[in-house]
Amino acid sequence: MALSPNDVDVRAQRRSARYQEYRLMLGAFRRDILALISLVIILAFVIGAIFAPWLTPYPDQGRGEPNILEKFQPPSWKHPLGTDYLGRDVLARILFGGRSSLSIGFLVVFLAGLIGIPLGAIAGFYGGWIDEVLMRITDVFLSFPPLLLAVAIAAALGPSFVNTMIAIAVTWWPWYARLVRAQTLSLREQYFIQAAHSIGVGDLTIILRHILPNVLGPVLVQGTMDIGSAILTGAAISFIGLGVQPPTADWGKMISTGRIYFIERPWFAGSAGAAIFLVALAFNLLGDAVRDVTDPRTRRGA
């Protein structure tokens, strides 16, 4: 179908309206100091994790090479955060540990969204028995305490990085399914969807073109906040020995092994704890900001 000049016009208008919207969002975001600080913290950790081998003089120690002659050194210029029980630079371990902790955070949310969003959209869009079946399945998952379920799955699959991720994602997706379903239910009754139906647009197209873009806002908010929680859960699983295995660095693992030395040598577990704390907090604040920014009411009020 060829585009009529009129069509182009409509699209351009729509586009410029959208730009307007984005600019407003960005403006609101820039006024939110906490959100900016959070973003800086997160970027710092992400960059630190990605470029860890170039940012520390001790990349081998970050990867796990022991350096036993310098065991348990307190913080100094040479080792700003001290060294651990095998003499490895704690800062290097934190940077490298970010690789597993942060990727658990991002990937878990990504995987959970990948499963949860389509299921939620289908359930909400079609309703009826499909909805019933899918929602009862999510109920089953939600009725387990999330950490317990993740631990059980991780234990069953065996300790490793990938399994930890799968285990957490499995406990996480129902939240997205529910969120998306609720949004879809209300969208489905709105005029623009009804209109699409009436001119014979296919179901798939309606879901992809009209429903998903409209549910992404809340999902984005939820996802941002969840990254922090997923990192914490990953740390908890590592903490009990089921996650990442030594000598790979991981914040949760660092806390669990450093904990017994905490009284006399707090820098080791303390640094890892601070890293988790900062990142989790930053993602939470960022999630708040994203919510405020994407919601026109709070944005303009801010």
Next chain:
Amino acid sequence: MKKKWLWSLIVGLLLVTMLVQCGSPAQPTATPAPPTQEPSAKPTTPPTQPPASTQAPEPTAAARANVFVYAHPTTFPDLDPAKSYSNDSAVLSNCYETLTFYNPPGSKELLKPVLATSWESNADATEWTFHLRKGVKFQDGEPFNAAAVKYSIEKTKEIGVGAAYIWDPVEDIEVVDDYTVKFHLSYPAPLDLIASSGYAAWIYSPKAYEEHGSDWFNEGHCVGTGPYTIESYDRGSRLVMTRFDDYWGGWKEGQFDKVVFEISEDPVVLQQMIESGTADFTYSLPPDNLDALDAREDIVVYRNPSFQNLLGLLNTQKPPLDNKLVRQALSYSFPYKQFIDVVMKGRAVQSHGPVPAGMWGHSDELFQYYYDLDKAKQLLAEAGYPNGGFDLLYTYATGDMDEQQLGEVWKAELAKLGINLKVQGMSWEAQWELAKSGPEKAQDIFVMYWWPDYISPYSFLYSMFHSEDEILFNLAYYRNPKYDELIDKANELSGSDRKKAEELFIEAQKILIDDAVALFFYDVQNIHVARADIKGYVDNPAYPHVVFAYQLTRAR
């Protein structure tokens, strides 16, 4: 929005402190507080468990002086005296007694009489006569006599689990009279040593055992001839023993009325308890924290040689470790000296073969592998792996920092040989199950501590390396008929000709070392931490981590 922000801050902080400080100080400073009203740190008690009705009242400050508190790092898996083969001996050794007792190293005599006052054997050590102590009573009032000895040992044998195999040579037990018992053996064996074993050699009341059976004992009961009996037991959390007034040894002023085991698997909690004075004795503290304890005047750190060693059993039936040259290469790849000196700060000595130093059957002449990567490389090349190129799975018990560090250090060394060591922490039971699951499925390297049941090299050489059809502890899957024959012969001789037996045991160890069946990492030092006012403690490596509370007093 502001509220939400505050909330996440609080939750974040809480989570971090929770993770970091799991079971950390309730009393923040280290001032030696005299016994406080309540044991403060008990976070290991599962909060879901309803308090058992049998739970002992908290010892009050006044009564605390007569109570000995042992902060114990493990649970008690089996309190049945016929079956127990684990850490339960800390409890059971205070309740039950054996015919003979293995004296701590440095004593004039090897053995001390306990329930037997004297014993003798015929020339070839196939007939042993024990004369029993008179006037001894079990804690249920039953008399101790030859029939009780016969019953206990036969019952333990019949049930046949744990260390019951130590009685294998016994064919028949004859009650000569009330206080004389005669053992007829099917082959020569050192029955005087066997009778001193820290497991499976306890004499218990036949009446109680017949009436109640195993489960009753595990509910927290014991009926022995010893100085203390179990008063209450809150499984996994606390066990209280109280003194048996009719103990044959009698009671003197100053001995403890009660012995309390506070169970916590968390070393941080154990350290807190000993530092605050809520506990009098403990072990298994993080070794790197010991220096600080050494400096304190109210705490004594006991360091003694033990009969315990750490081995890395190599799966000898799974390629590439089925090749002797590869196993030898591995044996040359570990930096023994550096690890012991620097990481362990001298808490161990490198082993000479599987039998620990200080025990008979040990020889300093035996070959020790040393750290030599060139040699390892050369051996690997001979075996057809000039650049390594294979993976090995190493499992360790989660929470054992020594085993974990060993894995991490070794991984770095093996990487230089092109071998990828996968280091994986598992619960002890899980890794044992995996190790027993058959040579193809089992891990390549299984690190394990071993200590003897009765003091004979046979305990080490048989349990871990003798051919087994159903694998129990031969987790190297080692099979060597010549070796089996040597140690079986040596064992038979160890009752009559201990010198000849020793020679054969040493001969057998040479085979193991040459075959590089395992890495013999180190003999462990026993480290126990006690309050300075506890007097009379002597470590006895034959009964690891057992405190004979009867011998202790509290200085005032």
